[in-house]
Structure formats: structure tokens, C-alpha cells
Amino acid sequence: MKIFTACLGTETHTGAPLPTDLAAFESSHLVRGGAHGETPHMFGAPLVLWRERAAAKGWDVVEGLSAFATPSGLVVRKVYEDLRDEILETLRAAMPVDAVILSLHGAMVADGYDDCEEDLLLGIREIVGPDIPIGAEYDLHCHVSRRFLDDLNALVIYKEYPHTDFRARAEELWTIMQGAIENRIKPVISAFDCRMIGLYHTTREPMRSFVDRMTALERTERVLSISLGHGFPWGDVPAEGTRVIVVTDDRQAEGDALAEKLGRELWNMRDEITPRYLELDAAIDAAVAETAGPVVIADMADNPGGGGPGDSTFIVRQLLQRGVGDVAVGGIWDPVATSICVGAGVGARLSLRLGGKTGPSSGEPLDLDVEVKRVLREHSIISLGGSTRYMGDAALLHANGMDFIIHEARCQNTMPDFFESFGLDPARYKILVVKSMQHFHGGYAPIAARIIYCAAPGTLTWDMSKIAHQKIARPVWPIDADPWRGNVERPW
Numbered sequence: 001m002k003i004f005t006a007c008l009g010t011e012t013h014t015g016a017p018l019p020t021d022l023a024a025f026e027s028s029h030l031v032r033g034g035a036h037g038e039t040p041h042m043f044g045a046p047l048v049l050w051r052e053r054a055a056a057k058g059w060d061v062v063e064g065l066s067a068f069a070t071p072s073g074l075v076v077r078k079v080y081e082d083l084r085d086e087i088l089e090t091l092r093a094a095m096p097v098d099a100v101i102l103s104l105h106g107a108m109v110a111d112g113y114d115d116c117e118e119d120l121l122l123g124i125r126e127i128v129g130p131d132i133p134i135g136a137e138y139d140l141h142c143h144v145s146r147r148f149l150d151d152l153n154a155l156v157i158y159k160e161y162p163h164t165d166f167r168a169r170a171e172e173l174w175t176i177m178q179g180a181i182e183n184r185i186k187p188v189i190s191a192f193d194c195r196m197i198g199l200y201h202t203t204r205e206p207m208r209s210f211v212d213r214m215t216a217l218e219r220t221e222r223v224l225s226i227s228l229g230h231g232f233p234w235g236d237v238p239a240e241g242t243r244v245i246v247v248t249d250d251r252q253a254e255g256d257a258l259a260e261k262l263g264r265e266l267w268n269m270r271d272e273i274t275p276r277y278l279e280l281d282a283a284i285d286a287a288v289a290e291t292a293g294p295v296v297i298a299d300m301a302d303n304p305g306g307g308g309p310g311d312s313t314f315i316v317r318q319l320l321q322r323g324v325g326d327v328a329v330g331g332i333w334d335p336v337a338t339s340i341c342v343g344a345g346v347g348a349r350l351s352l353r354l355g356g357k358t359g360p361s362s363g364e365p366l367d368l369d370v371e372v373k374r375v376l377r378e379h380s381i382i383s384l385g386g387s388t389r390y391m392g393d394a395a396l397l398h399a400n401g402m403d404f405i406i407h408e409a410r411c412q413n414t415m416p417d418f419f420e421s422f423g424l425d426p427a428r429y430k431i432l433v434v435k436s437m438q439h440f441h442g443g444y445a446p447i448a449a450r451i452i453y454c455a456a457p458g459t460l461t462w463d464m465s466k467i468a469h470q471k472i473a474r475p476v477w478p479i480d481a482d483p484w485r486g487n488v489e490r491p492w
């Protein structure tokens with residue numbers, strides 16, 4: 001047997017200011033020929049796992065490109081086409097293969113391509129023909145189109161947000177694909193469109209119980225996998241939306257019924273599962289008023305994991321204006337300021353213009369008199385599930401009673417290692433400011449006295465009805481108050 005694997009992904013915020021270029025992949029994850037290193041990137045880790053499982057069966061594996069970019073705006077057309085063509089060329093050279101297994105994100109949009117995954121899959125299907133099983137693992141912030149499912153045999157999506165289960169889902173997909181390759185099972189996919197968009201934290205009820213229920217239902221005989229594709233509300237494409245996916249062993253009707261049942265349950269919970277955010281002033285008031293520490297202020301609007309540049313200054317400016325000290329800011333993306341501080345070296349004191357450079361959604365730059373406390377070159381940090389994220393050159397600065405971590409490569413703060421790797425103890429501060437929507441939660445909840453989800457101005461608007469949408473298939477809640485009225489078909 002011979003298996004072909006590959007990874008290609010990013011999560012495209014179609015309104016974000018920065019285009020996703022080749023450097024965005026190179027500075028995040030770009031591996032050829034399976035050279036993943038000891039601690040693979042989160043999206044490369046499934047390929048390593050599938051290689052090990054295949055080796056245990058004595059099967060050959062050809063590993064294509066493995067590439068992921070920290071989310072930004074539209075992927076540059078030629079960049080997408082080159083990466084896609086490289087995967088297809090490797091596959092062509094590897095033919096004949098017995099299966100294809102892909103680690104994808106599911107929300108990659110390029111200039112001229114609303115659904116890169118659908119386009120890539122179409123190319124793969126053309127090469128392998130109709131009878132070879134193809135399976136994919138998706139991030140739960142994905143756009144699942146009907147056409148994508150038509151060409152696919154198995155889809156398994158992360159269940160957890162923060163995404164701590166990428167290895168468990170890769171294992172699950174392998175089990176299904178192995179059964180298909182050995183002709184023991186015939187996976188078929190059922191899908192139900194919930195006609196809604198939103199962001200749902202699986203760390204809170206009632207989402208927590210919904211995820212647990214999906215897992216419990218998977219233990220029934222013919223159900224191979226149940227997933228919820230939450231969707232990515234800042235990617236304006238026709239297939240945007242929340243979908244339940246059920247993979248059964250050749251039980252299409254049963255799968256369809258189960259997907260619809262779960263989807264309607266979720267629809268009925270829509271108000272409860274929508275997170276609550278505090279506006280900027282209220283968030284700072286609440287953080288300052290809290291007597292215990294640390295208070296974690298999550299700057300969801302500038303989350304680099306969702307297309308925010310990572311250089312907005314709104315929260316820090318408020319803290320500075322109010323004279324709040326004992327704060328650690330992790331971090332501010334500013335390659336120019338970082339290179340200045342790296343060049344000046346540890347102990348240097350200088351006037352620095354920091355952050356606020358990408359555009360109006362980043363606010364105004366901060367002018368600070370800083371002391372460079374530490375410099376780390378080509379730095380990587382421990383992220384979700386023991387994976388790594390690249391920060392590039394980075395510096396720890398002190399100014400106005402606050403500590404700042406500034407860095408060269410865009411990088412979300414997902415774990416306390418973001419601070420700890422600079423010798424800081426995040427638990428000792430009154431306030432921690434992290435640029436993250438929800439991935440920080442697993443690592444910071446154990447040390448936080450309080451977590452505040454702050455709706456500061458920025459690239460990611462929390463109010464789904466206020467995000468600029470033109471391409472999304474309608475009707476869909478909350479853009480349309482009742483998308484089920486008259487049962488108008490939603491073309492996704």
C-alpha cells in the first residue's frame with residue numbers, strides 16, 4: 001500500500017489589512033519531504049502521526065508539501081497556485097497511490113479562489129480518479145462546501161476550541177482511512193447546515209456538553225465520526241457557516257438524520273453559546289477594579305490567529321493613560337521596533353515608536369521611553385498541544401511600569417510560555433494583555449483570577465451582524481433574523 005499525505009492551510013480573514021504572501025508561510029510553517037523536526041507545527045503534526053501509523057502497517061508514505069501561514073488577509077494568487085501545484089506534482093510523481101490524507105485548515109481564501117481546499121481537492125481527485133479514498137482533517141473554523149464533500153470520503157474536524165485535540169482527530173481520521181483502505185468499511189459523509197454564523201467557546205456550557213454528546217454518540221456501531229464545523233465568520237465566502245458533519249459506515253440516511261438532529265439542537269442554543277465581550281472602557285474598569293491577579297485581558301479584535309495584525313495599541317494606550325502599572329503585554333508585533341531593540345542590545349535605553357503601524361484598525365503608535373531587558377533571536381514558543389510557534393527575533397522591554405514583549409513574526413499568545421520563555425512569571429502580574437480570541441484559555445485559565453474578553457476596536461468585529469458580508473450564502477443568522485422562514489434553500 002502507498003499513502004500520499006500533504007498539508008496546506010491558513011485561516012483567511014477576507015477583510016484583514018495584510019495579504020498572505022509566501023513569507024507568511026515561510027515564517028510560520030513550510031516543510032518539504034517530511035522534515036518536521038522534533039516538535040512539529042500543529043498542522044504538520046498529523047502528517048508525522050500518519051507516517052508512524054502507516055509504517056506500523058508496513059505501508060509506504062509519500063509526504064507532499066506541509067505549509068501553514070499565520071492568518072491574514074487574502075492569499076496572494078500566485079502563492080496559492082504555486083503551493084497547490086507543488087502538492088499536485090508530488091502526487092502525480094507518486095502515483096499510483098491507495099489513499100490520500102490531508103491536514104487542512106478549511107478557511108483558506110486566495111485572490112480568485114473563494115475555497116482553496118475545494119480547488120485543491122478537485123485537483124487531487126482528477127489525479128487519483130474516483131475510487132481512491134481521500135480523507136481530510138479540518139480546523140473547526142472552516143467553510144465546508146457541498147462540492148468539497150462530493151469529492152471527499154471522510155472529514156474529521158477538531159472538536160475543541162482551544163484546539164487541543166488536533167492529534168486525537170488525526171488519529172480518528174487514520175482509523176477511518178485505514179478501514180477504507182483495507183475495504184473493511186465504506187465511509188460516507190452526511191452534513192447539515194445550521195444556517196448560522198458565530199464563534200463558540202467549547203470551554204463553557206452549553207457548548208461543553210454539546211461536544212461531549214458528539215463524542216458519546218460516536219460510540220454507536222455505524223457512526224465513525226461526528227464533527228461540528230463552527231465556521232469562520234470573518235471569511236466572507238459563499239460556504240461560510242456552521243455545519244454538523246457525520247461520517248457513517250455506509251449509512252447515509254441515518255447519518256443525515258443524526259446531523260440534522262444535532263444541528264437543530266445547536267440552532268436552539270444560538271443565543272447561549274454566543275460569547276459575551278466587554279467594550280474597551282468597561283474591560284479596563286473591570287480589570288483595574290479586580291483585587292486578585294492576574295486578570296487576563298484577551299484582545300480578541302487583534303488576534304493574529306484570526307487575521308489581526310497583532311500590533312494594535314488600543315488596550316495598552318488606555319492602561320498607560322490611566323497609569324496602571326504591573327502589566328505584562330504579550331505581545332506587540334513590530335518587526336521594525338524589534339530590529340531596533342535587537343541592534344541596541346540588552347541594557348539599552350531608547351525612545352521607541354511601537355505598534356499601531358498596519359492601518360486604522362491598529363490605532364496610533366505608542367511613543368515610549370523603553371529599556372531593553374532581554375533579546376531572543378529566532379525564538380519559538382511552546383503552543384497548543386506541545387506544538388511550536390515561531391516568533392522570530394524578539395525583545396522584552398520595560399516602560400512606564402509595564403513589560404512588553406515585541407516580536408518580528410506574527411504570533412498568537414496561546415500559552416504562558418509566551419512570557420515564561422523571557423524569564424517572566426505571568427502569575428505575578430496584576431494584568432496580562434494577550435492577543436488571542438480563545439486559544440489562550442487552556443494555558444491561562446489555571447493562573448488567572450479573572451478572564452476578560454475585550455471587544456477593543458480592531459480587525460475582528462465580534463458582532464456578526466456588523467461584519468461586512470457580500471458573498472455569504474443567504475439566509476443566515478444573525479444577518480437574517482429567521483433563516484428558516486419559508487424554508488428557502490441556502491446554496492452552500
Ligand SMILES: [Zn+2]
Nearest residue numbers: 139140141163
Ligand atoms: Zn481555529
